[in-house]
Amino acid sequence: MAEVGDEPTALPEGGQNAVGQAIGLIGDEWTLTILRYATAGVRRYNDFLEQLAISNSVLTNRLTRLAETGLLEKVAYQERPPRFEYRLTKRGRDTWPILLSIWAWEAAWVPEHAERLPTMRHTRCGHAFQPLLLCGACRKPVEPRDVTGDFGPAGGWERSVPAANTRRRSNSGSTATPELVPQTMALIGNRWSAALLGAAFLGAHRFKDFERSLGAPPTMVADRLRTFCDLGVLTVSPGLDRSDWLSYHLTAKGRAFFPVIMCTLDWGHRWFRSPEGRALIYRHTECRRTFTPRLACDQCRDPLRGSDVAVER
Template sequence: MIHPPDRPTELGPGGDNAIAHAMGVAADEWTLLILRYALQDGVRRTAQWQQVLPISSAVLASRLRRMTELGLFSPVEDEEGAAYHLTPRGAALWPVLVCIWAWEARWAEGHPLCLPRMRHLVCGHQFEPCMACRTCGGLVEPREVTGSFGPSGSWPRSAPNTTMRRRSSGSANLGPGFFPESRALIGNRWSAAMLGAAYLGAHRFSEFQRRLGAPATVIADRLRTFRSLGVLEVLGDADRTDRHHYRLTDKGRAFFPVVMSAIEWGQRWFLAPEGPAVVFRHRGSDHPFSVLLLCSACSRPLTGKEMTVD
């Protein structure tokens, strides 16, 4: 299916919803890296991407073809050959990339090199994105956001059935721009769904399994991974796994803007006939919640064209 680059895709009833489509894009590291250079540095041609990324011609061609089908790029032929121009749909992914970049720089361990800091061109200062409520403008902590499934929301419909093939963990050193821990959190359908369940209040093994309908071995493996990354901590009887209570850590809660930005992008560009997949509200208020990213240095709203990296 070819997705229109400048208007939302109308989905069929009963299939993958907006969350599944969003995670199918955000879970692929090569896609994020290709977008990162297109958004930040204006890269448009295959030779330019290959200068900044250790990516083979075949993998790059495959990703660009798929990203064009998704409506993220519009290919144009000119006197220098093929160029891939960002579409409104592709450019709208900048909040996801900014939130991943900031989270990896703040929380992830084991980067080959330190990630460069982001700089806000409006105020000239280095910054981190701060999550605020677009309705009231106030800064918001993850605990202050509540979510529930909407008319097209369910765990089976929200977990992407397929994602683009990702690099193996033993691949070459990518240096700055490599998102290792983010990939572990949203890099496959079960990881993304598990993280979503944790944000929506799942605390016990049985709750994760009941909500997701995943095999027990998958749930156990993801819980071990999330614990090893420091995203979840376990409380309760150490000798009784059935009594374990899993709780998000500060590191786990800090990833919430990544997930929110991806879901909002998905619900903007993929419309199910039944209605939205998930509905968020600002806890303690009477209004819905949507993400507004502010500069930590000047408190002004961020836009995709007003940032660079040092």
């Protein structure tokens, strides 16, 4: 019998789709941090507690949620008294391209961090590397301009936005957030931020485009656009038709976040499936086939596997 996390989750018809599920999980900084340590071999509750500046209540909440959503499996390793450890499932291990893409983007584009991000070394060629985004069909490197996308049968903004309570990023109380990847969380750690970034990659430029696509309050859209401009992810300029109609465009920094988005959506579509079909469909314009992201070493150009990446301090 397949264990939880070894088979895709069937989502209810008409409900939240794979995009909403994936962003709701990945857009939580404690979840990312726990996955990072679990990937490094941490399994037991007390070990997580010792290595993370986290409260018992927050750790218990996140471990429970990760087990319920099939990323971790809770396994007894002692009977008297009962003790459990949390092992990565196939679904949990499959998040490594997301984690790798996030670390690479933060290392390249965000100079300030609470702690130094690790160096990634490709064990097959021996070099420190940056992940290179490839088309899974033709194996050629891709940029955002090389990929077109639109909603699929299970798509739509309403179904793709994470639930409001999937992200709590408050520094109040005894436990602050880890602040390991602060700008990543500014982009996907808020339900409207993630949706606005998706709209930008799908071609939205004007305020009205974002407002219409997201169905969010104008004040929220204005706040998110201002935040993205402050982060250097978007740049604003006068519109071509009217100078008072501002136009927002992704910067080089914003476009460099593309692998994070693509790997997150690909993971979500693999592990959360709506009966109507995919939420988003992307196509590589050069080979004209469905775009599936793959990561390669930028030094030797060989495709990456999670087991081939060594983390160095």
